[in-house]
Amino acid sequence: MKKITPDPPVLSLAAAEANDPLLDRAAAERALNYYLQNHKPLRPLGTALFAIPHSVNSEAALAQASDLLRCAGACANEA
Secondary structure (H helix, E strand, O other): OOOOOOOOOOOOHHHHHHOOHHHHHHHHHHHHHHHHOOOOOOOOHHHOOOOOOOOOOHHHHHHHHHHHHHHHHHHHHHO
């Protein structure tokens, strides 16, 4: 009887060391530190079309943008 899929390759010693859980833990900690420490890329203000103050939270900014888009849609329908 022939096998459709071949046997998996035998792992060498170097490949076994590459699966070290300590290396995975270090990579996970770096990723979590990057994303959970409120990392924001620096952007020069001279090239921005608009600037949002740091005192405005995301929910309020999205609600304001939604209202503006709804008004723009209504104006476009009337025109």
